[in-house]
Amino acid sequence: MDQSLPTLKEIARRLNVSVSTVSRGLAGHTRIGFGTRMRVQQMAKELGYEPNPLAVNFRSKKTYIVGVIVPFVREEFFSNAICGIDGIASQHNYTILFGQSYDDIDNEIRLIDLMKRQRVDGLIISLSKATSQTDHIDSLSRLNIPVVYFDRVPAADAVNKVYCDVQDGTTKLVDKLLAKGVRRIALINGPDTLIASKDRLSGYMQSMAKFKLKVDMQRVQSTDFSVESTFQAMRKLMSMKAPPQAIVSFNDYVHMDAIQYAIQNAIKINDEVLFASFTNLPITSYTIHPPLMALEQYPYRQGESAMNMLLQVIDNKSKGVESPLHAQVEVISPTLVEFTPGKSLLKFD
Amino acid sequence: MDQSLPTLKEIARRLNVSVSTVSRGLAGHTRIGFGTRMRVQQMAKELGYEPNPLAVNFRSKKTYIVGVIVPFVREEFFSNAICGIDGIASQHNYTILFGQSYDDIDNEIRLIDLMKRQRVDGLIISLSKATSQTDHIDSLSRLNIPVVYFDRVPAADAVNKVYCDVQDGTTKLVDKLLAKGVRRIALINGPDTLIASKDRLSGYMQSMAKFKLKVDMQRVQSTDFSVESTFQAMRKLMSMKAPPQAIVSFNDYVHMDAIQYAIQNAIKINDEVLFASFTNLPITSYTIHPPLMALEQYPYRQGESAMNMLLQVIDNKSKGVESPLHAQVEVISPTLVEFTPGKSLLKFD
DNA sequence: TTGTAGGCGTTATCAT
DNA sequence: ATGATAACGCCTACAA
Numbered sequence: 001m002d003q004s005l006p007t008l009k010e011i012a013r014r015l016n017v018s019v020s021t022v023s024r025g026l027a028g029h030t031r032i033g034f035g036t037r038m039r040v041q042q043m044a045k046e047l048g049y050e051p052n053p054l055a056v057n058f059r060s061k062k063t064y065i066v067g068v069i070v071p072f073v074r075e076e077f078f079s080n081a082i083c084g085i086d087g088i089a090s091q092h093n094y095t096i097l098f099g100q101s102y103d104d105i106d107n108e109i110r111l112i113d114l115m116k117r118q119r120v121d122g123l124i125i126s127l128s129k130a131t132s133q134t135d136h137i138d139s140l141s142r143l144n145i146p147v148v149y150f151d152r153v154p155a156a157d158a159v160n161k162v163y164c165d166v167q168d169g170t171t172k173l174v175d176k177l178l179a180k181g182v183r184r185i186a187l188i189n190g191p192d193t194l195i196a197s198k199d200r201l202s203g204y205m206q207s208m209a210k211f212k213l214k215v216d217m218q219r220v221q222s223t224d225f226s227v228e229s230t231f232q233a234m235r236k237l238m239s240m241k242a243p244p245q246a247i248v249s250f251n252d253y254v255h256m257d258a259i260q261y262a263i264q265n266a267i268k269i270n271d272e273v274l275f276a277s278f279t280n281l282p283i284t285s286y287t288i289h290p291p292l293m294a295l296e297q298y299p300y301r302q303g304e305s306a307m308n309m310l311l312q313v314i315d316n317k318s319k320g321v322e323s324p325l326h327a328q329v330e331v332i333s334p335t336l337v338e339f340t341p342g343k344s345l346l347k348f349d
Numbered sequence: 350m351d352q353s354l355p356t357l358k359e360i361a362r363r364l365n366v367s368v369s370t371v372s373r374g375l376a377g378h379t380r381i382g383f384g385t386r387m388r389v390q391q392m393a394k395e396l397g398y399e400p401n402p403l404a405v406n407f408r409s410k411k412t413y414i415v416g417v418i419v420p421f422v423r424e425e426f427f428s429n430a431i432c433g434i435d436g437i438a439s440q441h442n443y444t445i446l447f448g449q450s451y452d453d454i455d456n457e458i459r460l461i462d463l464m465k466r467q468r469v470d471g472l473i474i475s476l477s478k479a480t481s482q483t484d485h486i487d488s489l490s491r492l493n494i495p496v497v498y499f500d501r502v503p504a505a506d507a508v509n510k511v512y513c514d515v516q517d518g519t520t521k522l523v524d525k526l527l528a529k530g531v532r533r534i535a536l537i538n539g540p541d542t543l544i545a546s547k548d549r550l551s552g553y554m555q556s557m558a559k560f561k562l563k564v565d566m567q568r569v570q571s572t573d574f575s576v577e578s579t580f581q582a583m584r585k586l587m588s589m590k591a592p593p594q595a596i597v598s599f600n601d602y603v604h605m606d607a608i609q610y611a612i613q614n615a616i617k618i619n620d621e622v623l624f625a626s627f628t629n630l631p632i633t634s635y636t637i638h639p640p641l642m643a644l645e646q647y648p649y650r651q652g653e654s655a656m657n658m659l660l661q662v663i664d665n666k667s668k669g670v671e672s673p674l675h676a677q678v679e680v681i682s683p684t685l686v687e688f689t690p691g692k693s694l695l696k697f698d
Numbered sequence: 699t700t701g702t703a704g705g706c707g708t709t710a711t712c713a714t
Numbered sequence: 715a716t717g718a719t720a721a722c723g724c725c726t727a728c729a730a
Contacts, residue, residue, distance in 0.1 A: 005492060007707055018717045023709060033715055048491070053466045055707035058407040059722055065446070065467070073428045073435075082422055086449055095463050097414070098447040100435055114444050117402045118414070143354060356723055367701045372725060382699055404723035408706055 006047040015043055026051075057119075062318075066310060067115035067123040068096050071103045071152075077279060077299045078126065081150065084303025085124060092311060094121070101128040109136045116143060122310045124303075127152040129194060134159075146313040148328075150306040151299070155195065160313060162305040162330045166196060166278070169295040169334035170203025170248075171210075173276055176293065176336060177246050178211050182274060186219040186244035188233045188254055197222065200250065200278075219244055223254055230257040238267065246274040252291065259289045278334075295334040305330050355396040364392055406468075415659060416464035416472040417445050420452045420501075426628055426648045427475065430499065433652025434473060441660060443470070450477040458485045465492060471659045473652075476501040478543060483508075495662040497677075499655040500648070504544070509662060511654040511679045513646040515545060515627070518683030519552025519597075520559075522625055522644055525685060526595050527560050531623060535568040535593035537582045537603055546571065549599065549627075568593055576606050583610040595623040604640050627683075644683040654679050 008026075012019045017036065024032050025040030026049075043049075057063050068085055070078040082096070089096055097120055099111040108128050115123060116139070123140060125147065134154050140147055146160070153161040177185055187204050190197040201220065208215050218240060221233035237244055249255035255277035262269050269275060269289045277291035309328050357375075361368045366385065373381050374389030375398075392398075406412050417434055419427040431445070438445055446469055448460040457477050464472055465488070472489060474496065483503050489496055495509070502510040526534055536553050539546040550569065557564050567589060570582035586593055598604035604626035611618050618624060619641055626640035658677050 008709095009707075019707090020709080020718080021716055023707095024716085027709085029709090031715065036715075050466065052468070052707055054403075054407045054410065054412070054468055055722095056709090058403045058706090058724095059708050061403065061722080063403070068447075073422060073431055074425065076423065076425075079422045079428050082447075083449070086422075086447070090448075090459075093463070095467060096447045098417075098431075098435070098445045099439075100432070110439075114442070117399065118444060119401070119403055357725095358723075368724080369702080369726075370700060373700090376725090378726090380699065385699080401723055404706095405725090407722090408724055410706085 005052070006049050007052065008049075011040065011043050011047060011049060014047075015039060061119075063119055063121055064093060065095050065097050065118065065120045066307070067099070067111075067118075067120040067125075069099045069101055069108065069111050069115075069123070069125040071101050071126060071128050073098075073100055077151075077297070080299035081126070081303035081306075084300040084305075085307045086303075088304050088307035088311070094307075094311075101131075103128040103130055105130040112136050112140065116140060116145065119143070120145060122146045122148070122314050124148050124150060124306045124310055126150050127154065144317070146310060146317060148306045148310045148313070150302050151297075152196070157329065158327050160309055160328045162302050162309060162332065164295075164297040164302065164332045164334045166199040166295070166297075166334065167203040167206070169278070169297075169336070170200045171207045172334070172336050173248060173293055173295055174204055174207035175210070177248075177274065177276065178207065178213075182246045183213065184219065184242055184245045186221070186237050186247045188230065188237075188247060188249045188258060189220060189222045190250045190254075191222060191224055197250070200248075204248075223250065225250075225254065227257050227260070230254050231261050234258055234261040234265075238265065244273060246276060249275070249277045249291070251278045252294070255291050262289075292338065294337050296337045297334050298332055302332060305332070354401070355398050356401065357398075360389065360392050360396060360398060363396075364388055410468070412468050412470055413442060414444050414446050414467065414469045415656070416448070416460075416467070416469040416474075418448045418450055418457065418460050418464075418472070418474040420450050420475060420477050422447075422449055426500075426646070429648035430475070430652035430655075433649040433654075434656045435652075437653050437656035437660070443656075443660075450480075452477040452479055454479040461485050461489065465489060465494065468492075469494060471495045471497070471663050473497050473499060473655045473659055475499050476503065493666070495659060495666060497655045497659045497662070499651045500646075501545070506678065507676050509658055509677045511651050511658060511681065513651070513681045513683045515548040515644070515646075515683065516552040516555070518627070518644040518646070518685070519549045520556045521683070521685050522597060522642055523553055523556035524559070525642065526597075526623070526625065527556065527562075531595045532562065533568065533591055533594045535570065535586045535596045537579065537586075537596060537598045537607060538569060538571045539599045539603075540571060540573060546599070549597075553597075572599065572603055574599075574603065576609075579603050579606040580610050583607055583614075587614065587616065593622060595625060598624070598626045598640070600627045601640065601643070641687065643686050645686045646683050647681055651681060654681070 008019045008022045012022045021036060022040050025037045026044055066089060068082060070082065073079050073082065086096055097115060097118060101108040101111060105128055108131060122145060125137065127149065137147055149159060149161040151163055153163045174185060187200065189200055205215060219237065221236055223229040223233050237247065247258060249258050255275060259269060259275060267273055270292050275289065275291050276293040278295045279297055309330065357368045357371045361371045370385060371389050374386045375393055415438060417431060419431065422428050422431065435445055446464060446467060450457040450460060454477055457480060471494060474486065476498065486496055498508060498510040500512055502512045523534060536549065538549055554564060568586065570585055572578040572582050586596065596607060598607050604624060608618060608624060616622055624640050625642040627644045628646055658679065
């Protein structure tokens with residue numbers, strides 16, 4: 001039974017009035033006879049009328065949908081970010097059209113295309129690792145679809161973006177270690193090609209420079225994120241003549257692998273060697289050895305900010321504010337967190 | 350510069366032909382002059398023409414959008430399920446309109462309404478814990494929008510659903526423990542109101558009955574998922590005259606809290622007491638004491654199945670297959686997994 | 699082979 | 715206060 005919904009026309013027919021009267025009656029728009037309005041609204045309710053958004057969108061050229069593209073939802077960082085986006089979006093009756101790039105640029109391109117075709121009102125994206133330029137995304141501008149980047153953002157400054165100042169955070173972290181008197185600090189970094197890696201390294205160097213310490217580049221290893229690669233890095237570090245007194249891992253996952261290595265090799269964790277990390281994921285509080293220090297990067301807030309920024313841009317656009325003034329940039333300062341035990345996770349069945 | 354895209358009309362104007370000619374030229378639809386077709390396609394490419402989906406949808410009454418509602422994306426189980434859905438959806442050029450109920454029924458209602466207004470082509474939903482009837486969802490049927498439930502599904506059998514037979518799984522798990530000679534098996538269950546809790550209990554009872562063992566209901570405790578409540582359950586269990594030799598937790602999160610309790614109380618884990626759990630999340634492999642046994646519930650596959658099912662239903666509908674024959678039901682049998690160390694997580698920065 | 703016309707549901711503008 | 719009409723972009727029967 002295709003019980004498709006009644007339209008304005010149908011209501012009009014039954015009431016023997018014109019479609020426009022019905023439209024106004026429901027919208028309470030122009031002046032309209034009180035009685036007529038009541039009858040219209042009554043009938044609408046009776047018939048269970050609901051405006052057809054396809055028609056509304058078509059007419060208004062607005063979808064109330066924003067695209068969100070992240071590398072992987074499974075990663076706690078991104079699912080948290082999505083929660084933040086979703087929270088703000090809901091408040092404004094926007095819905096999220098969702099996609100994952102899987103860190104693959106072709107996927108990213110495909111998704112952008114899909115979103116373009118769906119005429120999303122805007123896009124929030126955290127770039128895939130494989131993405132170094134943003135031509136495919138810039139094509140959205142032609143359609144006048146605003147874009148906000150978050151977390152993994154392009155270097156260009158003519159774009160709207162929200163991100164964490166990881167370099168600054170790294171400095172904070174290393175500073176803290178140095179202040180504690182720790183001198184031989186190692187960094188297990190990601191692949192050199194990642195901006196994220198460069199930021200960490202810069203922060204590290206900066207901190208060392210501040211304390212007038214010479215950097216032994218042997219203490220800076222990198223991992224491709226596989227367990228094997230991380231173990232390899234650990235092996236190199238721990239076999240140095242003067243092994244590190246502290247190890248800062250690229251992220252919590254690398255950290256956990258490093259810990260595994262330490263356990264297997266009877267290294268006294270956080271005693272012989274201190275372990276620190278980035279991103280402060282809740283799950284780490286359930287592990288044997290959470291990082292003693294971590295940099296909280298506020299994925300939830302990043303999501304919220306990104307969505308708020310997007311709303312503002314959309315709003316400006318609709319108000320016809322021409323030249324997007326300045327691109328908006330929000331830099332969130334990561335916080336150094338010291339481990340607190342017993343933090344609990346969400347529960348579910 | 351509102352460089353909005355060219356329309357068929359624009360192309361027609363430039364080529365001095367009619368809109369329908371252009372339409373056909375691009376679609377290759379009706380017979381059309383070869384030269385004309387070429388010119389049309391040429392011009393379309395030149396102008397960067399893209400069909401306006403708002404118009405297309407409006408006309409075809411099809412959006413190529415499916416709604417997906419889960420309680421929390423942050424939970425690994427659901428983010429995995431979404432990945433599964435996303436995978437299949439992408440393959441078929443569907444996009445996901447995404448929402449979270451936060452286990453709150455009002456939210457669920459609000460989301461359903463949003464999706465209805467967006468005229469999604471179908472909905473995949475895992476019910477909030479607070480949801481006991483599905484009136485709000487049934488309202489979609491009136492719009493002829495098909496619904497597929499997964500994981501947390503309603504009991505009614507006139508609905509399309511994909512879920513895990515948790516009762517059966519529990520039986521498997523308890524059977525295994527019993528087969529190992531363990532007799533005093535405790536269950537830390539969820540709130541009695543949850544179907545999920547009932548299933549676990551039934552499975553437990555069934556297994557005990559099969560082995561002709563009397564059930565001591567003191568061994569069945571429940572938690573509201575707070576750490577405190579789980580600790581309380583543990584306290585009761587461990588203070589019994591004959592404390593359990595094995596503890597089966599409602600899920601991995603409860604499990605991890607139970608483990609915390611055990612550590613704090615110097616209980617010899619997996620020696621004095623065996624620990625088992627449900628849902629087999631990857632994160633547990635990084636914890637000190639992963640469950641010795643867990644029930645894998647295949648969130649990814651559930652997502653895939655749900656999406657495939659939805660596609661099929663949508664397809665049938667469009668083919669005008671009237672009475673939805675039988676509602677489709679797919680029951681996935683959970684697998685008993687014994688712990689394997691060193692399983693690695695996804696990596697990211 | 700191509701053009702014309704009508705319609706999808708809504709809203710805005712103009713007339714009455 | 716209300717109705718008629720046009721327009722949004724696309725598609726398609728029908729006419730030429």
